[in-house]
Amino acid sequence: MLIIKNLHAEVEEKQILKGINLQVNKGEVHAIMGPNGSGKSSLASVLAGRETFHVTQGEVKFHDKDLLDMSPEDRAREGLFLAFQYPIEIPGVSNVNFLKTALAEIRGYRGLPPLDAKEFLRLSREKQKLVEFDAQLVNRSLNEGFSGGEKKRNEIFQLAMLEPSLSILDETDSGLDIDALRIVSQGVNKLRSKDNAFIIITHYQRLLEYIVPDFVHVLYNGRIVRSGTKELALELEEKGYDWLKEEAREKAETI
Amino acid sequence: MGNDNEIIDNIANKEYEFGFVTDIEMDILPAGLNEDTIRYISEKKKEPEWLLEWRLKGFQAFRKQKLPEWQNFTLPPIDFQKISYYAAPRNKKKYNSLDEVDPELLATFEKLGIPLSEQKALAGVAVDAVFDSISVATTYKDKLKELGIIFCSFGEAVQEHPELVKKYVGSVVPHSDNIFAALNAAVFSDGSFVYIPKGVRCPMELSTYFRINTENTGQFERTLIIADEGSYVSYLEGCTAPMRDENQLHAAVVELIALGNAEIKYSTVQNWYPGDKDGKGGIYNFVTKRGICKGDNAKISWTQVETGSAITWKYPSVILQGDNSIGEFYSVAVTRNRQIADTGTKMHHIGRNTRSRIISKGISAGEGQNSYRGLVQVGPKADEARNFTQCDSLLIGDRCGAHTFPYIESKNNTATVEHEATTSKIGEDQIFYLNARGIDSEKAVALIINGYVREVLNQLPMEFAVEAQKLLSITLEGSVG
Numbered sequence: 200m201l202i203i204k205n206l207h208a209e210v211e212e213k214q215i216l217k218g219i220n221l222q223v224n225k226g227e228v229h230a231i232m233g234p235n236g237s238g239k240s241s242l243a244s245v246l247a248g249r250e251t252f253h254v255t256q257g258e259v260k261f262h263d264k265d266l267l268d269m270s271p272e273d274r275a276r277e278g279l280f281l282a283f284q285y286p287i288e289i290p291g292v293s294n295v296n297f298l299k300t301a302l303a304e305i306r307g308y309r310g311l312p313p314l315d316a317k318e319f320l321r322l323s324r325e326k327q328k329l330v331e332f333d334a335q336l337v338n339r340s341l342n343e344g345f346s347g348g349e350k351k352r353n354e355i356f357q358l359a360m361l362e363p364s365l366s367i368l369d370e371t372d373s374g375l376d377i378d379a380l381r382i383v384s385q386g387v388n389k390l391r392s393k394d395n396a397f398i399i400i401t402h403y404q405r406l407l408e409y410i411v412p413d414f415v416h417v418l419y420n421g422r423i424v425r426s427g428t429k430e431l432a433l434e435l436e437e438k439g440y441d442w443l444k445e446e447a448r449e450k451a452e453t454i
Numbered sequence: 455m456g457n458d459n460e461i462i463d464n465i466a467n468k469e470y471e472f473g474f475v476t477d478i479e480m481d482i483l484p485a486g487l488n489e490d491t492i493r494y495i496s497e498k499k500k501e502p503e504w505l506l507e508w509r510l511k512g513f514q515a516f517r518k519q520k521l522p523e524w525q526n527f528t529l530p531p532i533d534f535q536k537i538s539y540y541a542a543p544r545n546k547k548k549y550n551s552l553d554e555v556d557p558e559l560l561a562t563f564e565k566l567g568i569p570l571s572e573q574k575a576l577a578g579v580a581v582d583a584v585f586d587s588i589s590v591a592t593t594y595k596d597k598l599k600e601l602g603i604i605f606c607s608f609g610e611a612v613q614e615h616p617e618l619v620k621k622y623v624g625s626v627v628p629h630s631d632n633i634f635a636a637l638n639a640a641v642f643s644d645g646s647f648v649y650i651p652k653g654v655r656c657p658m659e660l661s662t663y664f665r666i667n668t669e670n671t672g673q674f675e676r677t678l679i680i681a682d683e684g685s686y687v688s689y690l691e692g693c694t695a696p697m698r699d700e701n702q703l704h705a706a707v708v709e710l711i712a713l714g715n716a717e718i719k720y721s722t723v724q725n726w727y728p729g730d731k732d733g734k735g736g737i738y739n740f741v742t743k744r745g746i747c748k749g750d751n752a753k754i755s756w757t758q759v760e761t762g763s764a765i766t767w768k769y770p771s772v773i774l775q776g777d778n779s780i781g782e783f784y785s786v787a788v789t790r791n792r793q794i795a796d797t798g799t800k801m802h803h804i805g806r807n808t809r810s811r812i813i814s815k816g817i818s819a820g821e822g823q824n825s826y827r828g829l830v831q832v833g834p835k836a837d838e839a840r841n842f843t844q845c846d847s848l849l850i851g852d853r854c855g856a857h858t859f860p861y862i863e864s865k866n867n868t869a870t871v872e873h874e875a876t877t878s879k880i881g882e883d884q885i886f887y888l889n890a891r892g893i894d895s896e897k898a899v900a901l902i903i904n905g906y907v908r909e910v911l912n913q914l915p916m917e918f919a920v921e922a923q924k925l926l927s928i929t930l931e932g933s934v935g
Contacts, residue, residue: 248890250886271890272892274890275889275890275892280890283887283890287887289887289888289902290878290906291902291908296901296905297888297893300897300901304891308892340905357891
């Protein structure tokens with residue numbers, strides 16, 4: 200579904216991704232871990248198409264199409280979803296109107312007519328229930344005055360509504376208390392299927408107790424320095440990142 | 455910042471949709487302004503002596519007054535002698551039916567989306583169409599007459615209802631109010647007149663459509679609306695003009711009188727030609743609009759959507775004289791390219807327990823300058839008066855400006871006056887967030903703008919809310935690349 204080859208990117212002329220290789224297939228959940236400043240969130244931004252990030256080398260195929268060639272909105276329409284680390288507030292735009300527009304755009308791209316009011320309402324109710332999202336928040340202005348936890352849950356609610364094939368969760372667990380973490384994780388687990396895939400970016404192992412990944416990758420200094428299964432996450436929890444940093448440094452020296 | 459620059463460029467490149475000129479034979483008074491000009495206009499309109507005298511008093515007041523200097527922009531020099539003060543389509547006397555109206559004129563209004571034949575007209579909306587200096591046609595006049603409602607051109611009202619005109623004209627905006635109001639008193643040519651009798655709820659929207667066509671003319675119309683006790687009327691005006699390199703002056707006066715328990719809702723969708731992207735040409739929209747809640751429990755509500763004009767300069771106001779009377783002002787003002795808006799309202803609380811509400815939403819793009827200027831005045835007898843003001847500014851790009859000048863004068867310590875103001879910018883982060891959900895940048899901006907102005911557009915009659923929304927999206931179309 201997603202193939203990243205030798206991806207290099209910079210922001211404000213500073214190299215932040217230095218050759219990422221990653222393949223994600225349908226039905227898989229990949230966790231990307233790493234210390235602060237290792238490039239995790241940058242990778243998410245590059246994939247979603249944020250303008251301030253410039254790809255200098257490498258390629259990304261998404262459903263066999265050149266992802267880097269697409270506008271951010273086309274990436275979303277192709278089935279890519281980024282759950283933002285810091286969801287922005289948009290006063291005056293109601294959550295429900297925003298979702299209606301987004302869903303209509305994505306359906307339109309695929310040649311489908313927009314859902315009528317009744318169908319939309321039914322879908323919205325069903326998904327609210329699935330991800331335990333407060334019905335009152337649905338009718339409020341987009342993220343305006345939401346607590347940190349409510350914003351993150353709104354991201355998961357949007358994910359449920361838009362049914363993307365690939366979802367990237369950018370530190371969705373940061374700033375969540377244990378109950379919110381549970382609700383968010385349960386939501387994701389319910390949405391997991393053999394046809395979609397997830398990339399979960401996180402600093403801590405905690406989230407992975409709830410959402411069990413198939414693969415774990417450690418990102419350090421703009422590169423994936425180690426990949427493994429869920430046991431790798433446990434090892435990281437125990438030993439921290441320092442031993443990997445050390446290892447990466449030695450490797451760099453020998454090269 | 456790539457996005458923002460494209461925003462500005464695209465907005466700048468958007469063409470004005472109503473810039474065509476109607477080629478029709480006109481009677482045009484040569485440019486110039488003196489007593490003879492005024493006598494000519496008055497005679498042309500076969501006015502009674504008292505009205506001529508009133509005009510001449512206005513002219514004297516005009517000559518004594520100086521152009522204001524307090525506004526938040528540099529007023530370009532205006533040569534009042536270079537303007538023609540009367541231009542009317544050449545035709546015989548009065549039109550008795552639409553069949554007699556020049557087809558070219560009907561086609562003009564049709565092109566503007568204002569069909570004047572009642573079969574084609576928007577159901578539930580009666581229209582008075584003003585072309586340069588005169589009213590071309592008024593629809594549904596007879597139907598309204600059955601209810602005792604008078605809806606006609608100002609000129610017609612002078613002939614047929616002189617007692618009403620004499621009683622109320624200049625009673626809210628005196629002939630000497632300000633220099634442009636004085637000029638209007640002297641040379642006003644036509645406009646709309648509305649009278650709603652006691653206890654009548656006007657069953658349809660009344661609407662006037664103003665069109666400036668002829669070069670080097672000014673449009674000086676006068677609108678007078680009287681809602682007698684316990685009556686209700688909703689009135690709407692719309693305006694457009696051809697694209698020209700010269701500036702044209704539009705100095706109108708609107709007077710509203712709401713007697714006890716009456717309600718007047720006055721809505722404006724203003725789309726005069728704004729000038730080109732370098733600020734060349736465009737209409738100077740210098741208008742005096744004021745209403746008085748004369749009786750107890752009266753209500754006047756102004757709603758304006760201002761997207762056009764090179765300079766918009768007006769403060770639709772309410773004098774809250776009757777006890778428990780209510781004044782409202784809802785405004786969306788858009789400035790882009792080199793457009794300037796200095797607009798707001800004045801609420802004069804005189805009666806007890808009077809209430810006012812002001813919601814102003816400014817949108818600035820390109821190099822547009824948008825100022826909100828408002829006065830809330832509470833008199834010594836206005837016990838328990840209340841005002842709420844909310845004044846928001848939205849900026850698109852970083853070359854535009856938003857300014858707020860709220861004035862509060864209270865002489866009564868039982869009054870409550872609240873003022874809230876915000877300034878925000880459509881951020882790239884907001885647009886990217888919407889992009890990441892499959893919404894392209896243009897739709898994203900429209901979504902944000904519509905959310906921003908919703909509170910004001912909700913005040914417009916249904917049909918016009920849709921029109922206004924369309925106009926806003928056209929005005930700001932191509933806002934992002």
